Amino acid sequence: MENKIEISDLQVHYGDKSALNGVSFDVHPNEILGIIGPAQSGKTTLLKVINRTLEFTPEATVQGSVKLDGVDIDTIGDVYELRRRIGMVLPLPVGLPLSIYDNVAFAPRTAGLRTKSELDEIVERCLQQAALWDEVKDRLNTLGTKLSGGQQQRLTIARALSHQPEILCLDEFSIAIDPVTTMRIEDVLKALQTEMTILLVTNLVQQAKRLADRTAFFLNGDLIEIDTTDVIFSDNPANQATYDYVNGTFG
Amino acid sequence: MFTETEIGRQKRRIENVMRIFFLVMTSLMIIPLLLIIGYLLYKALPVLSLEFLFANPKDNMRAGGIWAPFLGTIYLVVVSLLVSAPIGVFAAVYLNEYARESWFTRITNLAVVNLAGVPSIVHALFGVGAFVLFAGLGESILAASLTLAIMTLPVIIASTTEALKAVPMSFREACWNLGATRWQTIRRIVIPNSISGILTGVILQVSRAAGETAPIMFTGAVFYKAIAEGNLFAYNITEQCMALSLHLFTISTQVPDVTEGIPYGTAVVLVGSVLLVNAVAIVLRIYVRTRKKW
Numbered sequence: 282m283e284n285k286i287e288i289s290d291l292q293v294h295y296g297d298k299s300a301l302n303g304v305s306f307d308v309h310p311n312e313i314l315g316i317i318g319p320a321q322s323g324k325t326t327l328l329k330v331i332n333r334t335l336e337f338t339p340e341a342t343v344q345g346s347v348k349l350d351g352v353d354i355d356t357i358g359d360v361y362e363l364r365r366r367i368g369m370v371l372p373l374p375v376g377l378p379l380s381i382y383d384n385v386a387f388a389p390r391t392a393g394l395r396t397k398s399e400l401d402e403i404v405e406r407c408l409q410q411a412a413l414w415d416e417v418k419d420r421l422n423t424l425g426t427k428l429s430g431g432q433q434q435r436l437t438i439a440r441a442l443s444h445q446p447e448i449l450c451l452d453e454f455s456i457a458i459d460p461v462t463t464m465r466i467e468d469v470l471k472a473l474q475t476e477m478t479i480l481l482v483t484n485l486v487q488q489a490k491r492l493a494d495r496t497a498f499f500l501n502g503d504l505i506e507i508d509t510t511d512v513i514f515s516d517n518p519a520n521q522a523t524y525d526y527v528n529g530t531f532g
Numbered sequence: 533m534f535t536e537t538e539i540g541r542q543k544r545r546i547e548n549v550m551r552i553f554f555l556v557m558t559s560l561m562i563i564p565l566l567l568i569i570g571y572l573l574y575k576a577l578p579v580l581s582l583e584f585l586f587a588n589p590k591d592n593m594r595a596g597g598i599w600a601p602f603l604g605t606i607y608l609v610v611v612s613l614l615v616s617a618p619i620g621v622f623a624a625v626y627l628n629e630y631a632r633e634s635w636f637t638r639i640t641n642l643a644v645v646n647l648a649g650v651p652s653i654v655h656a657l658f659g660v661g662a663f664v665l666f667a668g669l670g671e672s673i674l675a676a677s678l679t680l681a682i683m684t685l686p687v688i689i690a691s692t693t694e695a696l697k698a699v700p701m702s703f704r705e706a707c708w709n710l711g712a713t714r715w716q717t718i719r720r721i722v723i724p725n726s727i728s729g730i731l732t733g734v735i736l737q738v739s740r741a742a743g744e745t746a747p748i749m750f751t752g753a754v755f756y757k758a759i760a761e762g763n764l765f766a767y768n769i770t771e772q773c774m775a776l777s778l779h780l781f782t783i784s785t786q787v788p789d790v791t792e793g794i795p796y797g798t799a800v801v802l803v804g805s806v807l808l809v810n811a812v813a814i815v816l817r818i819y820v821r822t823r824k825k826w
Binding site: 379 | 632704706708712
């Protein structure tokens, strides 16, 4: 089985400060990879490296390689195409100051799609997938920013799906939304797994346990351990720190 | 329970005193404005009429109206903003949206700050040297407008930067994550959500361009020039013009026996035009606040 993403010896520095110190691991196609670890462990930085948005942080320097389907992402000429192959959901829901429809149609339009019927089809499909369609189908022209936090986060997921990504990255998506909505989105993610690879950064270790096929534990910029979720959450993972963290006896 | 202590009473007394103090200070600001406008209107009433606005000065400026200086000021303001607004706005977009921290951006920002602090008479001297003499424009509306443009440029850059910074960074990040280029992000999200702030900043520069005397008196404004009354295209931008600010100075200090109401009438028209333009900016801001999208 070909790996979807291959990361080898990835190092990231912000100025003098190291954020990732030489991390190597692979991501399998159509798996949900849970990424857990306390704050400052490099999880968000990792996602920014993968879709190359870290380039917007001027003081950040990256060494090592990230391969997507065997291609080094640094050699990809059309970085916008790369970003469209990766859906990104950030911790705080950001509805763009556009209508709900335009929020979801944003990425297809920037990619050049103009046909109304195709856009309609994408908007409906993505909102359905994000479990938001039934709540907003009668008011697609109202502002996305006027939705509640949980709805905006689902809008963000619909938007991330609108460019038909192969990889979906979620960075602590449930931080600003209620448990019921979280559970609905988790169901959505399980359903999406058949179509794409999912990287799930989460502070809720139980969320990784519920969803992830494999789980990676990061600490202070190091990958401590990556293994099947069953092993990570068992009584004897390879590293004692992993056990302490997932059982809440850390530090 | 809940009986007031001595400290509580004292806190409440100080609270009241401070609130009234700040209120009084705020009110003091309104009084001069009302006095100025009231006094000007009172003195100007005998001469104010449409005839005053649309007739040229007569009898060595001792009588008649203010058409030539009024139209001249409009020309100067419009031409100068046509130059400074696009350059200022686009420069600010570059500095805020594209440029990374470097020696170039640091120098540019330093230039903006310092240019804004240069006295207007210095701008005038520069205008004479650069536009009137070196560029060979002569004393003309064009030279005077360019001088005014140099003067308003840094403030437009600063106000545009403020408007752009008011658009949350998270919007830009969301767009970049969706595969949008910087330009697509600017065009679809940043500019539509900051355009009113940008325009407000530009409009407020109208009052500065209209009010300044020093930068134009050596570069294109003249004491007296008769033009076709009622014709909006009476001036040619390669020629000199009259201007309200300079006209007011002239008839107040250089010409004896001017009808008393005329300087006041001129001042009322100058202040009134500026207030009118500022009112447009205020309405624009209120309009935008009501349809703020986040």
